[in-house]
């Protein structure tokens with residue numbers, strides 16, 4: 001019982017800690033004006049142009065840290081602060097999102113795998129817990145166990161495996177985008193030595209949130225897999 005409670009505390013606290021870390025790191029470096037004086041939007045445009053990518057648009061999005069690259073629409077969406085402000089954090093994040101656009105343009109393998117997993121992973125996220133819950137209730141009601149309840153649990157676990165796989169494949173995609181971002185802002189002289197270190201810190205903190213999310217996804221998958229097996 002104690003181990004169980006500890007487990008739930010861990011899977012809640014660990015991601016929360018890294019979310020907090022990314023916010024504080026971001027807040028710190030979003031207040032540091034970049035010596036280039038370029039806004040996130042300008043940095044994004046510059047890196048796209050330097051890589052001869054002409055079919056990707058840079059747009060202003062809504063919401064705090066809502067920055068992303070959408071491969072289906074070929075748009076780099078930057079949150080308002082990153083789009084408009086010339087900060088070290090905006091530089092780092094804009095370069096990271098363009099990193100995804102470069103991955104897309106160059107046919108980076110893991111990005112393709114990730115995109116093809118997306119629909120099933122999405123289904124997994126919305127349905128797996130529901131199926132597992134229904135399954136658990138059904139096996140609880142029927143005295144002999146097994147049957148439809150066990151099948152529902154297994155269906156949930158299989159669906160969940162797609163979201164776990166998606167989460168795992170996201171890691172190389174994210175790390176690679178940051179690596180590309182750092183290479184670009186260094187090569188194009190967008191940052192000085194000090195800013196390079198700070199930009200790396202911002203992207204490193206963001207990467208840890210993905211690592212934490214994946215760790216939780218894998219742990220949860222193992223937990224439900226064991227549950228399904230014990231029900232057989």
Ligand SMILES: [Zn+2]
Nearest residue numbers: 096100174177
């Ligand atoms: Zn990313």
